Amino acid sequence: MQLELSLRHDFGSFDIDVAFTAPKGVTALFGPSGAGKTTVIDAVAGLLRPQHGKVVANGDVLLDTAAGVFLAPNRRRIGYVFQEPRLFPHLSVRSNLLYGQRFAPRAAEGQDFDKVTAMLGIGALLDRRPGALSGGEKARVSIGRALLSKPRLLLLDEPLAALDAARREEILPFIERLRDAGLPVLLVSHSIGEVARLAQTVVLLRNGRVVAAGPAATLFADPSLAASLGGAEAGTVIPARVAGTEPDGLIRLDTAGGPVFVTDAPTTPGTALRLRIHASDVIVSRTRPEGLSALNILAGHVRRIEADPDGRAFVEIAIAEGQSILSRLTQRSVAALGLAPGVACHAILKTVALSRDDLGAA
Numbered sequence: 089m090q091l092e093l094s095l096r097h098d099f100g101s102f103d104i105d106v107a108f109t110a111p112k113g114v115t116a117l118f119g120p121s122g123a124g125k126t127t128v129i130d131a132v133a134g135l136l137r138p139q140h141g142k143v144v145a146n147g148d149v150l151l152d153t154a155a156g157v158f159l160a161p162n163r164r165r166i167g168y169v170f171q172e173p174r175l176f177p178h179l180s181v182r183s184n185l186l187y188g189q190r191f192a193p194r195a196a197e198g199q200d201f202d203k204v205t206a207m208l209g210i211g212a213l214l215d216r217r218p219g220a221l222s223g224g225e226k227a228r229v230s231i232g233r234a235l236l237s238k239p240r241l242l243l244l245d246e247p248l249a250a251l252d253a254a255r256r257e258e259i260l261p262f263i264e265r266l267r268d269a270g271l272p273v274l275l276v277s278h279s280i281g282e283v284a285r286l287a288q289t290v291v292l293l294r295n296g297r298v299v300a301a302g303p304a305a306t307l308f309a310d311p312s313l314a315a316s317l318g319g320a321e322a323g324t325v326i327p328a329r330v331a332g333t334e335p336d337g338l339i340r341l342d343t344a345g346g347p348v349f350v351t352d353a354p355t356t357p358g359t360a361l362r363l364r365i366h367a368s369d370v371i372v373s374r375t376r377p378e379g380l381s382a383l384n385i386l387a388g389h390v391r392r393i394e395a396d397p398d399g400r401a402f403v404e405i406a407i408a409e410g411q412s413i414l415s416r417l418t419q420r421s422v423a424a425l426g427l428a429p430g431v432a433c434h435a436i437l438k439t440v441a442l443s444r445d446d447l448g449a450a
């Protein structure tokens with residue numbers, strides 16, 4: 089499944105001109121408020137009829153202004169989950185879910201009622217009304233309703249924004265499962281942590297234009313994009329695999345740059361994970377440090393350095409072919425250490441800095 093989109097529209101006070109391709113998996117639209125994220129997904133859903141544009145989902149043309157094609161929203165087979173779950177308050181959870189199912193084409197592939205309710209953990213809620221659900225439960229029901237319409241593509245517009253951290257943590261694994269089940273997802277999110285955890289592809293928007301688009305790991309490792317992709321919360325995502333539990337309880341993850349020890353992670357050896365490493369949690373040493381309490385020392389070399397206007401810099405450290413992590417240092421440290429592209433160095437991470445939030449399913 090692949091989504092190709094080009095879109096030009098002038099609202100008068102704001103004009104948007106974007107084009108990108110979303111391969112299968114989760115594609116995140118990221119950017120500041122007013123960048124045009126919702127406008128893009130509204131055009132995909134058919135809620136906006138742009139002045140110029142083309143939307144092709146797996147070869148099916150949903151919109152082509154040049155050819156006069158505009159498929160009505162209900163014929164696009166797209167599931168749209170809004171920030172606030174728009175459930176029918178007078179209907180039970182079961183009836184809300186069945187409402188989604190009414191739109192599913194008979195022959196369409198997709199998961200059936202029992203599978204969806206089991207996957208989202210909402211089987212016990214079926215006879216309740218939405219008013220008697222928590223925010224996280226409502227979000228799951230609204231994702232379930234969208235899934236039961238057997239969409240070819242799921243649009244998630246800030247589905248977790250209204251939830252607290254605990255409820256978010258409740259939903260994230262379900263979105264990971266959708267991704268793993270192969271359903272393409274276009275996700276709008278303000279949270280760089282969420283994007284890092286879920287997205288394989290990132291489209292960075294600003295002022296109605298695409299600033300950068302491509303594989304998430306590549307964009308996150310680009311120091312020149314770090315200010316836009318999180319700023320103080322910027323970080324990279326690297327693959328990791330659970331090696332086992334140490335006698336002292338720490339869990340060893342193997343990465344291409346060496347072992348990383350964490351306190352909270354799945355313990356089944358062999359489990360593949362995505363490990364997010366915050367740039368501000370990484371310090372850099374030219375020599376391999378001795379007598380240091382931090383256990384996580386990854387060897388690599390400097391690839392790129394990008395200075396900030398505020399006296400700091402993002403340093404990209406390559407730890408393996410195609411894998412980098414970022415460190416956020418003061419420019420003074422960069423100079424004192426003599427860091428420059430090609431210089432060998434060690435990236436040091438504190439074990440306690442690596443929390444469960446930073447580990448996602450691969």
Ligand SMILES: Nc1ncnc2c1ncn2[C@@H]1O[C@H](COP(=O)(O)OP(=O)(O)OP(=O)(O)O)[C@@H](O)[C@H]1O
Nearest residue numbers: 099100101102119120121122123124125126127128
């Ligand atoms: N129907 C409309 N008429 C006029 N302007 C509009 C319309 N819809 C959106 N806009 C403008 O387009 C711009 C982009 O809006 P959009 O909702 O796509 O941004 P966004 O990136 O989703 O922002 P946020 O993160 O705040 O939701 C905004 O300046 C908005 O005011």
